[in-house]
Amino acid sequence: MTGNPRTxxxxxxxxxxxxxxxxxxxxxxxxxxxxTLGMRRVRDEEVAGTGxxxxxxxxxxxxxxxxxxxxVQPLRDGxxxxxxxxxxxxxHHVCFAVDDAAAFLAARGEEGSALFTGGFGLPCAFLGSAxxxxxxxxxxxxxxx
Amino acid sequence: MTGNPRTxxxxxxxxxxxxxxxxxxxxxxxxxxxxTLGMRRVRDEEVAGTGxxxxxxxxxxxxxxxxxxxxVQPLRDGxxxxxxxxxxxxxHHVCFAVDDAAAFLAARGEEGSALFTGGFGLPCAFLGSAxxxxxxxxxxxxxxx
Numbered sequence: 010m011t012g013n014p015r016t017x018x019x020x021x022x023x024x025x026x027x028x029x030x031x032x033x034x035x036x037x038x039x040x041x042x043x044x045t046l047g048m049r050r051v052r053d054e055e056v057a058g059t060g061x062x063x064x065x066x067x068x069x070x071x072x073x074x075x076x077x078x079x080x081v082q083p084l085r086d087g088x089x090x091x092x093x094x095x096x097x098x099x100x101h102h103v104c105f106a107v108d109d110a111a112a113f114l115a116a117r118g119e120e121g122s123a124l125f126t127g128g129f130g131l132p133c134a135f136l137g138s139a140x141x142x143x144x145x146x147x148x149x150x151x152x153x154x
Numbered sequence: 155m156t157g158n159p160r161t162x163x164x165x166x167x168x169x170x171x172x173x174x175x176x177x178x179x180x181x182x183x184x185x186x187x188x189x190t191l192g193m194r195r196v197r198d199e200e201v202a203g204t205g206x207x208x209x210x211x212x213x214x215x216x217x218x219x220x221x222x223x224x225x226v227q228p229l230r231d232g233x234x235x236x237x238x239x240x241x242x243x244x245x246h247h248v249c250f251a252v253d254d255a256a257a258f259l260a261a262r263g264e265e266g267s268a269l270f271t272g273g274f275g276l277p278c279a280f281l282g283s284a285x286x287x288x289x290x291x292x293x294x295x296x297x298x299x
Contacts (some may be wrong), residue, residue, distance in 0.1 A: 021192035022213045025221040028173045028248050030288065041285050045262060046250065047166035068167045068250070072219025076170040078248070099287035100245035103173050103223070105191065105213070117190060140186050142244035143175065 020116035022105035026148050029079035031092050031101040035064040038080050042066050048078065056127060060085040063128045102144035110134050110149045165261040167250035171293050174224035176234050176246040180209040183225050187211050201272060205230040208273045247289035255279050255294045
């Protein structure tokens with residue numbers, strides 16, 4: 010295995026869209042990243058479908074195509090609350106921008122991975138194929154993808 | 155706490171440089187990201203100081219300023235091997251590009267966080283101030299930081 014990518018990939022990932030941490034209280038968690046690291050909060054939203062609150066942070070002057078930082082706070086029982094109970098606060102998932110999440114799932118034979126409306130109102134899915142211990146999300150179409 | 159960044163921040167983070175997973179075998183772990191996600195391997199190196207192997211992956215055509223994906227494989231006992239024994243394979247740390255890692259540590263009163271030579275031969279440090287459960291690294295100066 011030399012790791013060469015497929016030469017004609019119909020649905021590649023384009024960039025890392027964001028990396029997310031899970032936290033019991035997004036405001037408390039954000040203090041470190043806003044205060045010590047000097048990032049700014051660019052969005053604070055509730056995603057009804059997943060029952061979570063998302064706080065989005067960016068480095069000031071982040072380049073176009075840069076990855077955002079997300080804090081996920083569960084608002085009800087579900088996978089994120091279970092993650093927190095099992096592992097505590099910390100890194101939760103990485104999300105890759107793709108041209109079209111539905112087309113990506115079809116091209117990869119991942120129709121079993123459910124599409125949902127995530128942060129910024131964009132189509133997302135967590136990949137059922139992800140290795141054990143990893144949560145891998147895709148998002149798209151997204152601005153700048 | 156409204157989350158406003160300091161207006162005059164002498165040493166802000168500039169962008170997310172990379173997100174890293176820890177794995178027992180970087181080649182085995184890379185198969186998913188190269189194969190299913192279509193990323194390409196751009197570097198495979200041993201970092202003597204930390205006793206680890208780093209495999210770096212990028213989305214094909216990643217934008218300038220985009221975040222890379224890193225797989226850390228421990229080559230000897232140490233923090234990464236301990237992480238794997240305790241938590242298993244999965245997300246390990248997030249790294250932010252800064253203008254100058256040493257200056258960042260001084261500006262934040264983090265002189266206790268040890269500078270070391272990391273991937274790409276660049277100056278890095280893990281922040282001792284990071285919240286419990288989080289590993290936060292800085293790197294810089296770095297190309298494109």
